[in-house]
Amino acid sequence: MPRAGQRPRLVEVAERAGVSLATASRALAGREGVSTEVADRVRLVARELGYVVNPYARTLAGGARSTVGLIVHQVDDPYFSEIAAGVIQLAAEQGLLVQICQSGRDPDYELQQLRHLIAQRVGIILISGSGYDDPRVEAEARAELAAFQDHGGRVAAIGRHALGVDAVLPDNEAGGHALAAHLMDLGHRRIAVAAGSAGLTTVADRLAGVTSALRQRGLRPADLTVVHGDFTRGGGRAATEQILNEHPETTAIVALNDAMAIGVLSTLRSRRVPVPARISVVGFDDVSVAADLAPSLTTIRLPMTEMGRTALTLALKPRSARPRRRATGHLLVVRDSTGPAPTT
Amino acid sequence: MPRAGQRPRLVEVAERAGVSLATASRALAGREGVSTEVADRVRLVARELGYVVNPYARTLAGGARSTVGLIVHQVDDPYFSEIAAGVIQLAAEQGLLVQICQSGRDPDYELQQLRHLIAQRVGIILISGSGYDDPRVEAEARAELAAFQDHGGRVAAIGRHALGVDAVLPDNEAGGHALAAHLMDLGHRRIAVAAGSAGLTTVADRLAGVTSALRQRGLRPADLTVVHGDFTRGGGRAATEQILNEHPETTAIVALNDAMAIGVLSTLRSRRVPVPARISVVGFDDVSVAADLAPSLTTIRLPMTEMGRTALTLALKPRSARPRRRATGHLLVVRDSTGPAPTT
DNA sequence: ACGGGGTACGTAAGCGCTTTCGTAAGCGCT
DNA sequence: AGCGCTTACGAAAGCGCTTACGTACCCCGT
Numbered sequence: 001m002p003r004a005g006q007r008p009r010l011v012e013v014a015e016r017a018g019v020s021l022a023t024a025s026r027a028l029a030g031r032e033g034v035s036t037e038v039a040d041r042v043r044l045v046a047r048e049l050g051y052v053v054n055p056y057a058r059t060l061a062g063g064a065r066s067t068v069g070l071i072v073h074q075v076d077d078p079y080f081s082e083i084a085a086g087v088i089q090l091a092a093e094q095g096l097l098v099q100i101c102q103s104g105r106d107p108d109y110e111l112q113q114l115r116h117l118i119a120q121r122v123g124i125i126l127i128s129g130s131g132y133d134d135p136r137v138e139a140e141a142r143a144e145l146a147a148f149q150d151h152g153g154r155v156a157a158i159g160r161h162a163l164g165v166d167a168v169l170p171d172n173e174a175g176g177h178a179l180a181a182h183l184m185d186l187g188h189r190r191i192a193v194a195a196g197s198a199g200l201t202t203v204a205d206r207l208a209g210v211t212s213a214l215r216q217r218g219l220r221p222a223d224l225t226v227v228h229g230d231f232t233r234g235g236g237r238a239a240t241e242q243i244l245n246e247h248p249e250t251t252a253i254v255a256l257n258d259a260m261a262i263g264v265l266s267t268l269r270s271r272r273v274p275v276p277a278r279i280s281v282v283g284f285d286d287v288s289v290a291a292d293l294a295p296s297l298t299t300i301r302l303p304m305t306e307m308g309r310t311a312l313t314l315a316l317k318p319r320s321a322r323p324r325r326r327a328t329g330h331l332l333v334v335r336d337s338t339g340p341a342p343t344t
Numbered sequence: 345m346p347r348a349g350q351r352p353r354l355v356e357v358a359e360r361a362g363v364s365l366a367t368a369s370r371a372l373a374g375r376e377g378v379s380t381e382v383a384d385r386v387r388l389v390a391r392e393l394g395y396v397v398n399p400y401a402r403t404l405a406g407g408a409r410s411t412v413g414l415i416v417h418q419v420d421d422p423y424f425s426e427i428a429a430g431v432i433q434l435a436a437e438q439g440l441l442v443q444i445c446q447s448g449r450d451p452d453y454e455l456q457q458l459r460h461l462i463a464q465r466v467g468i469i470l471i472s473g474s475g476y477d478d479p480r481v482e483a484e485a486r487a488e489l490a491a492f493q494d495h496g497g498r499v500a501a502i503g504r505h506a507l508g509v510d511a512v513l514p515d516n517e518a519g520g521h522a523l524a525a526h527l528m529d530l531g532h533r534r535i536a537v538a539a540g541s542a543g544l545t546t547v548a549d550r551l552a553g554v555t556s557a558l559r560q561r562g563l564r565p566a567d568l569t570v571v572h573g574d575f576t577r578g579g580g581r582a583a584t585e586q587i588l589n590e591h592p593e594t595t596a597i598v599a600l601n602d603a604m605a606i607g608v609l610s611t612l613r614s615r616r617v618p619v620p621a622r623i624s625v626v627g628f629d630d631v632s633v634a635a636d637l638a639p640s641l642t643t644i645r646l647p648m649t650e651m652g653r654t655a656l657t658l659a660l661k662p663r664s665a666r667p668r669r670r671a672t673g674h675l676l677v678v679r680d681s682t683g684p685a686p687t688t
Numbered sequence: 689a690c691g692g693g694g695t696a697c698g699t700a701a702g703c704g705c706t707t708t709c710g711t712a713a714g715c716g717c718t
Numbered sequence: 719a720g721c722g723c724t725t726a727c728g729a730a731a732g733c734g735c736t737t738a739c740g741t742a743c744c745c746c747g748t
Contacts, residue, residue: 006495007463009734020698025736035696052463056403057734060703066464067443075432076425076632076649085420088446092457097464099411099441102432113436119351119396120410120441151350233636266636288420292577292610294638305420353704364728369706379726401704404733 008049017045028053029063065123068312069099071113073129077232077259078287079304083128083158086308094316096124103129105197105230107137114141118148124315128158128308130200138162149319156315158307159202161325166314168307168326172202175300176209178332179254179282182298184217187341188252188280191224194239194260196231203228206256206284225250229260236263244271251279251341258283258290261297265337276339286333295336302330352393361389372397373407409467412656413443415457417473421576421603422631423648427472427502430652438660440468447473449541449574451481458485462492468659472502472652474544482506493663500659502651503546505669510658512651512670516546519644520553522676523598523626526642528561531685532596532624535568538583538604540575547572550600550628569594573604580607588615595623595685602627602634605641609681620683630677639680646674 014024019038027034027042034042045051055066070087072080084100091098099122103110117125125148131138142164145155149165157167183191193210196203211221225247229235236255240263243250255261261283268275275281275295283290286301310326358368363382371378371386372395378386389395399410414431416424428444435442443466447454461469469492475482486508489499493509501511527535537554540547555565569591573579580599584607587594599605605627612619619625619639627634630645654670 011734021735022699022737023697026697029736031737033696038696052460054404054734055464056400057703058736059400060398060404060705061734061736062703063736069441074429075419076422076429078420078422078425081420081422081425084444085418085446088419088444092445095460097413097443097445097460100428100432100444101436101441102429116396116439116441120399233633262633262636265638269638288577289606289633292606294609294613296610355704365705366707366729367727370727373706375706377726382726398704401733402706404735405704405706406733407706 007054008051010051010053013042013046013049013051016049017042059121059123065121066095067097067099067122068124068126068315069101069117069120069122070126071101071103071110071117071128073103073105073231075100075102078289079257079259079285080128082287082304083308083311086305087126087312088308089305090309090312094312105129105200107132107134107199111137111140111144114144118144118153122153124154124156124312126156126158126308126311126315127160127163128311129160130196130202131160131162133199133201133204154315154319156311158311162201164323166311166320166324166326168310168314168328170302170307170328170330172205173209173212175284175302175330176206176254176256177213178209178330179284179300180210180213181217182332182334182338183252183254183280183282184213184219186252186280186338189219189223189341190247190249191252191254192243192247192250193224193226194236194243194253194255194264195226195228196235196256196260198228200231203231203256210254231257231259233259233263233266236260237267238263240264240267240271244273252338253279253281255281255283258285258287258297258299261290261299261337262293265293265295265297275337278342280338280341282338290333291335293337298335298338299333300330301333303328351398352395354395354397357386357390357393357395360393361386403465409465410439411441411443411466412468412470412659413445413461413464413466414470415445415447415454415461415472417447417449417575419444419446422633423601423603423629424472426631426648427652427655430649431470431656432652433649434653434656438656449473449544451476451478451543455481455484455488458488462488462497466497468498468500468656470500470502470652470655470659471504471507472655473504474540474546475504475506477543477545477548498659498663500655502655506545508667510655510664510668510670512654512658512672514646514651514672514674516549517553517556519628519646519674519676520550520598520600521557522553522674523628523644524554524557525561526676526678526682527596527598527624527626528557528563530596530624530682533563533567533685534591534593535596535598536587536591536594537568537570538580538587538597538599538608539570539572540579540600540604542572544575547575547600554598575601575603577603577607577610580604581611582607584608584611584615588617596682597623597625599625599627602629602631602641602643605634605643605681606637609637609639609641619681622686624682624685626682634677635679637681642679642682643677644674645677647672 027039155165229239283299290297371383499509573583627643634641
């Protein structure tokens with residue numbers, strides 16, 4: 001019988017439907033071995049009673065986990081919040097809840113968050129963001145994730161290879177290549193890169209694309225100015241100051257993500273450097289505000305929301321023998337922040 | 345004895361420490377009735393074994409819940425992602441996990457999310473965003489939350505009154521007043537408002553502040569043009585088109601949040617309307633990108649991250665007899681998007 | 689008519705923890 | 719010495735669910 005003011009339990013449902021606990025459980029979990037007639041009756045009663053399974057009891061008893069953990073570098077960075085939006089959308093459709101953590105781009109803290117999530121016994125873990133150049137961190141993360149998967153956990157990564165798990169991967173190198181090629185087609189030869197932290201694989205990959213484009217067109221990598229900051233607007237501002245001071249001949253700045261590009265544009269504006277008349281600027285990611293900046297930003301579009309959904313989709317499928325990879329499309333979006341190199 | 349490849353359980357800790365399960369549990373939960381000597385030994389063993397309590401078992405057994413649910417309108421809106429960042433920060437410091445949901449500003453869907461969270465037995469619920477004008481929805485939400493609190497749940501709201509729970513509240517009316525006053529001090533008399541959906545309490549409050557400033561200075565509310573859209577960049581763009589077409593005499597646009605203000609600026613730029621020479625623009629919230637826009641945005645600063653932290657702090661305290669309220673400061677930040685009204 | 693095999697369902701044993709209750713030991717008091 | 723009181727700890731009863739196993743029952747072939 002129902003207890004005053006408490007949520008109904010499975011026993012209540014079972015009694016009202018005139019079946020045993022086991023049958024009620026099977027019926028609601030959609031497991032076989034229950035006649036459709038009985039199953040329908042149980043589901044009906046459950047609906048009437050407003051019954052919702054207690055996830056703690058279910059998980060403890062060894063049933064399916066209902067929560068997915070999501071680790072991102074920074075939630076208030078549009079790149080990650082758009083990915084998170086995709087994950088959360090799909091999770092809601094599936095009746096899953098999303099536990100979100102941020103690592104602040106600190107590899108050790110991220111590892112700690114990961115362990116915490118595993119210790120909390122979430123069912124699925126999604127890791128989004130760059131990998132780290134530090135082989136120790138990557139190896140430890142790999143090991144934790146492998147053990148987690150061996151105990152039935154499911155994992156997928158977004159934008160991170162080398163973790164030994166399913167992953168959705170943008171082609172950072174091709175994107176970097178396309179940006180540099182676009183600038184060179186406009187006549188730019190003095191190009192500077194506002195790069196994120198040197199320890200991130202994303203930075204290395206995008207940078208590799210840029211240098212390959214230069215090499216392809218006969219420039220030497222030494223002709224390229226690379227300034228490392230971090231993947232934030234502030235990082236973009238600092239990088240721009242340095243570029244302006246140390247390499248005044250620069251005619252184009254490649255920011256390796258849009259957040260930095262916003263900082264670059266902001267600093268150029270306050271220094272009264274016309275964009276793109278004097279310096280062209282490109283970003284990477286196409287966060288949604290990129291189109292509304294002044295000037296609007298030429299960048300590489302990555303389908304962030306879809307990437308989040310795809311990652312969860314991968315994690316929802318049964319584990320495969322070898323890690324799956326999904327490449328995401330990317331597209332050069334030319335807007336107003338790039339123009340022909342100035343003819344000195 | 346430990347089982348191969350499995351996380352250690354409390355029994356393992358208890359055995360190694362030479363105490364009973366009950367004592368081990370008490371020691372780790374910091375409950376009294378355990379000598380400091382024994383408690384230290386248990387904690388030491390737990391650390392050695394890498395023991396972390398199984399939250400499902402703990403919750404099922406009636407112990408403390410360790411997860412906080414956070415409902416926001418939209419995760420990829422900087423206003424909410426900055427609030428979320430604050431909540432997540434503090435939660436991480438407290439060893440709590442954050443379950444995040446988005447409502448898409450749909451009152452019924454939000455109610456559904458709320459029920460889902462309650463059914464999932466999270467311990468704490470934080471609701472962020474505007475309330476709705478619809479009395480039915482608000483009443484239902486109140487009722488759900490009241491029942492939740494009666495069963496030991498904890499709740500706090502951000503930017504929402506009328507829910508009968510602890511809340512942290514920006515003074516939207518004073519902010520709206522300050523914006524309008526600033527514009528009128530600059531000589532603007534033809535002011536238009538790009539407002540969010542008419543059904544949101546935040547919109548009504550900010551708008552009330554604007555009209556009170558006009559009235560205070562001898563203008564009639566009828567002199568004010570109000571266009572309703574939604575609280576997004578797209579909403580700002582649409583509102584601007586309408587204002588420009590139907591009220592070409594307008595010299596200042598008040599966007600009721602920064603997202604709309606970005607859309608307003610973007611449209612004015614593509615229509616080649618100089619800001620602030622021809623039209624001044626103000627926003628509300630001071631999301632972090634506001635300072636990096638071109639022109640940088642005059643707006644009301646709300647301490648979003650701190651608001652998130654404060655809300656969680658409120659929810660962490662024991663429930664008080666009557667709902668607590670924390671007012672948040674706000675500050676008019678004057679930047680480059682506002683200037684003297686053009687002298688026609 | 690009878691045994692074998694499959695299907696539908698019930699019984700009961702946990703999952704790993706918290707907490708109530710009970711007990712033994714130690715204390716001060718008369 | 720005997721009493722009650724407090725303190726430190728252990729035994730065991732669940733929390734609400736899933737699932738291995740057991741038991742009816744029915745359909746089939748012979």
